[in-house]
Amino acid sequence: MSYKHNNLMAMRQNYWDDEHSSTVQTEKQFLQNLLVEEGVFKEASLEDTKYFFFTLPSIIIVKAYALGFHHSEVRRMLVKHIHTHKPALMKRAALKIQFKI
Known part of the structure; x- marks a missing residue:
């Protein structure tokens, strides 16, 4: 694993594990709703949203x-x-996961 990969994975994990920020909680809900709106899942659970989040480039x-x-x-x-x-x-x-920036 590259240095860049480790840092970006840490960013993802820190964001996802943040239970105290109302902004993060609102954004998780936004992602969850987006998955339903775009027809990926009929009802997106938090686990579905986490899966999606960790697939993002x-x-x-x-x-x-x-x-x-x-x-x-x-x-x-x-x-x-x-x-x-x-x-x-x-x-x-x-x-x-795509790591091009």
Whole structure:
């Protein structure tokens, strides 16, 4: 594993494990709702959302840290990711995380 991979994975894990920030909780709910809106799951659980979050390309994670998941540019990237990988996401298949920034 590369240094960059370790840092980005740590960012993902720290974000996901944050139970105290109301912003993070709101964004998790946003991601959960997005999965339902885009038809990935009929009802997305928190575990479904966690799975989805950990499939996101690093460029989305970095932009979301800077702008928030609600930002229109980040939302557009999320929807594109969903549309590109929808069949795999619906099956909760393992996706290779993209680390291009």
